[in-house]
Amino acid sequence: MKMMTQEEAKRICDRVIGFSKADECRVSIQGTRAGNIRYAQNSVSTAGLNQDTQLSVSVAFGKRQGTATINEFDDKSLEKAVRRAEDIARLAPENPEFMPAASKQEFKATPTYFEQTAAIDPDYRAEVALQSISLAKKNKLVAAGFFLDTLGFEVIANSNGVFGFQESSNLSFSCTARTEDGRGSGWVTRTANDARLFDPREASEVAIEKAIRSVDAKALEPGRYTVVLEPAASSDILNFMFNAFDARQADEGRSFLSKKGGGNRLGEKMFDEQVNIWTDPWNADAPVNPWDGASMQARERSSIVKNGKIESLQYSNFWAKKQGVAAKGRAGNTIMAGGTKSTEELIASTKKGILVTRTWYIRSVDPQSLLVTGLTRDGTFYIENGKVKHPVKNFRFNESPVTMLNNIDDLGKTQVFGDGRKSVVPAMKLRDFNFTSLSDAV
Numbered sequence: 283m284k285m286m287t288q289e290e291a292k293r294i295c296d297r298v299i300g301f302s303k304a305d306e307c308r309v310s311i312q313g314t315r316a317g318n319i320r321y322a323q324n325s326v327s328t329a330g331l332n333q334d335t336q337l338s339v340s341v342a343f344g345k346r347q348g349t350a351t352i353n354e355f356d357d358k359s360l361e362k363a364v365r366r367a368e369d370i371a372r373l374a375p376e377n378p379e380f381m382p383a384a385s386k387q388e389f390k391a392t393p394t395y396f397e398q399t400a401a402i403d404p405d406y407r408a409e410v411a412l413q414s415i416s417l418a419k420k421n422k423l424v425a426a427g428f429f430l431d432t433l434g435f436e437v438i439a440n441s442n443g444v445f446g447f448q449e450s451s452n453l454s455f456s457c458t459a460r461t462e463d464g465r466g467s468g469w470v471t472r473t474a475n476d477a478r479l480f481d482p483r484e485a486s487e488v489a490i491e492k493a494i495r496s497v498d499a500k501a502l503e504p505g506r507y508t509v510v511l512e513p514a515a516s517s518d519i520l521n522f523m524f525n526a527f528d529a530r531q532a533d534e535g536r537s538f539l540s541k542k543g544g545g546n547r548l549g550e551k552m553f554d555e556q557v558n559i560w561t562d563p564w565n566a567d568a569p570v571n572p573w574d575g576a577s578m579q580a581r582e583r584s585s586i587v588k589n590g591k592i593e594s595l596q597y598s599n600f601w602a603k604k605q606g607v608a609a610k611g612r613a614g615n616t617i618m619a620g621g622t623k624s625t626e627e628l629i630a631s632t633k634k635g636i637l638v639t640r641t642w643y644i645r646s647v648d649p650q651s652l653l654v655t656g657l658t659r660d661g662t663f664y665i666e667n668g669k670v671k672h673p674v675k676n677f678r679f680n681e682s683p684v685t686m687l688n689n690i691d692d693l694g695k696t697q698v699f700g701d702g703r704k705s706v707v708p709a710m711k712l713r714d715f716n717f718t719s720l721s722d723a724v
Contacts, residue, residue, distance in 0.1 A: 386443035468492025574611030620708025
């Protein structure tokens, strides 16, 4: 895919806006090249490369809006897309929550693009699969995995003079290793913007070690246990909370942040004092675009939870105006502070407990308490006197991230997750984690 330059993108946006006869016009362009390789049963099954560039134009006559999307960029096609959007807008009912286009502003670039990741080619992808498969075969295991690398750019513009251009790169990898008889399973995942931070051999060795160690799992009675959750296990549960800091849901009584009798719990202490969560588009580990694509407003570094207290909520432009607060770009990442200890050090300080590699198939039970249910898998182990003693059968759990973050014994090192909206999450040692039943799956 030929990446658009900033100058080319600006010229196209100016042409689109110039064609519009509406009261306002908003344009976004997204270009993506995504390469992948997939393997299973120690053999590559598929490999591919998808490329596309799309332009979306949205116009408004008063509070009537219309949108059209196209992937052709000659003047005739661009004008046709604008006219289609205008025709839709004239037929559309008025949007009672319509908000005018953002005013002109500056965007400070974020470090989302790395040449080493952009340069990934089929040979690189094949080498990732080869290293993982070779290690599995050497250990008499069966491996399956998926590697994805993306290169892209995003552009926003509107008739008020807003213009933003940002390039990005990313890679993600997951691998499951199993014993040939299916009695042991291990798993690993990695995400990075910079390919120099990714080592397929190191990642595959993690999955392989867990597969070997998880054979002959013993059953433990369900109940409340001290747990050491690896970052991936923490992440899948906490994301239910990270996506729930919405002011409107809280104000309307639909959230764990709703206050009885009305209003929200902004300013209240809801978690252990070790809990600190924020958003920062310039974070070196999890950078994201410096703007919110929906509102075309600049993002800021903002504290969400500080020392356990709710510091801020996320507002749409409409709800910000209704509540009389300043409108800001909605967050693109969520970062939770961790500690300096490795997972091994968290285990070493545990007298009795359960080590969880991964949580899976998580579903919401009660949105207002954030209670969720899910399963452990791919490596669950019993800890005794600071050491992993033996593997245990997997559990189903019923737990809320709110409860979890009030039962913290210690926090470990963090890891990055996510291809689009990113999160940075630590390993966690927690008290009284609620395992409700056993699962026969490995």
